[in-house]
Amino acid sequence: MESVPLLRYLLFGQLSRDTILPLEGKPQVDIPGGSLFYSAAGLALWGNSCGLVGRVGEDYPQDWLTLFDRRQLDRRGVRTLPEALDVRAFYAYLDENTCQRDNPVSHFARLGEPFPKSLLGYANPTNSLDSRTQAAKLSLRMNDIPEDYLDATAAHLCPLDFISHSMIPPALRRGQMTTITLDPGEGYMNPIFWDDIPALVKGLSAFICSETKLANLFLGRSTDPWEMAEAIANYGCEFVVIKRGARGQYLYDSVSRVGWQLPAYPSKIVDPTGAGDAFSGGFLATLRETYDPLEAVLRGGVSASLVLEGSGPFYALDTLPGLPQARLESLRGMVRRR
Template structure:
């Protein structure tokens, strides 16, 4: 990876918000009238979490109290290829309403975002070291090291702790009752990392009326050995399962070190496609139906900020699966989308690239894939 560009990179002046917004040369946001949103029946739906991000990226300017969360990073990835995406999530009454209006200008339907009648702490802090290692704790120290004023809005922040899923929905997890009726007729759905019970309930809801292609990115909280048998409840209804390598190894801890063996085991649970996200090493894909294995190298992009790249991959994968019906091609769509995200900060950065760049990268990547 490319290192940070010297000490100056840590003394950049902070910017208060992502939405001082650049217009996207790839596809400029087109304002949507409320009446058109009311009539929209989005063919794509993404369920996930929204966050108010405080991001100190490896390069470039800090983003302070900017829109983020896996829901937006996945939606931004999908929007590189497709329009009309329904968002499903929850926020508190203190969430900036102007952000929701901006999302709509990117072709995102926000009717599925439930605004709760009380505040909800959605703050999220992330800083990177010069060698691109993420840190989620000690924000005061990170701001001091970069000679940045600590934002008052981050006072009292406590980093989330890693814990095993307690089989109860989180306050910010979307509920089945939050889903607009027309979302249930979507053609393709992606479930971002959420708690286990929410994933289970949403999967049942989307399969109740129609049979959309559903992809799922699991949460680390239930990718534990004691959840392995329970995963049958999720995997049997999916078009593709999209864990990270770390999550998959955690699930099979003490059983095997062979990544392909893990993927084959999950394929026996009824999921036809397993794609393992391996960060800078690309992805491994297992086609359980044809018993085929593929290794996909990461597109050699300029590394600036990897935040949300995994979620952007999932959004691109869903678009590719819908367009082609081919899981290998879908993985290439996701790979390209992740490469675009890594070159800048914020969930909508991939939409700001030059028109045609995504397609050019997709074509270039075709010859780099090889069977394992």
């Protein structure tokens, strides 16, 4: 009987079929994508023994899933549903801060590029709110988690719907889990969900969120990022990380009540897709290893910096040996206390 690997980390996220018009280089048409790919890449720069949990339809290219195998990433938690599901995603980058996800025909025409058949019938994404009670087909369930995965001790939940984020952490706490980090989904970072957030945050090791999503939640209540971070931490979360793109990160420690400003590594930005998820993967691996949140943010930032410099989820893993460590050392001296 084949032995089951002992896993250290778990990642929960989405898998997609991406078409990207990057800032530099040729269009990337129908390539593997999604938060699960990018967070796994960010984690693999600093750790191994990782299990993956996600859902895809039967039409998702199975050879893409074997990319995880080549990187020694355990995908037994990726469930293929017995139906076709449209998981196409489109990203057109106009500059480092502007990404448009609709009307791909106009973007390909603007660049003088032929429109790919893989995007025929593509539906523009909607900004609808999540349901509190109705699970979607791609919502993650507790029974998606292989039993032996519960022996892992650290997990990160990439942006998912409200139901997935409500159900998964309690299931993990029944196992050996000591470290849980979460990046909230856009579908519930809205004032309408204000009263639901405390229960979601309570008990998390770290709440990792973009400045934009946090501002959406606090609309009409606060515009001060430190005030927002402290409010989230007071719900029972140890660390709050605010991702600020090229401006770096804010870290708030609820125990010491100290805030830190950390810079972003000055990468040459080719394709920002997945950088935030790569950050979270690197953060989780480091927090579990060191339980030093500053070190975790620094290494997460290095993971993001490498993903930014090329297209495709595993571009960062083909970097020169020693480069991640060199970038890490260059960032250490630039950390500032609030």
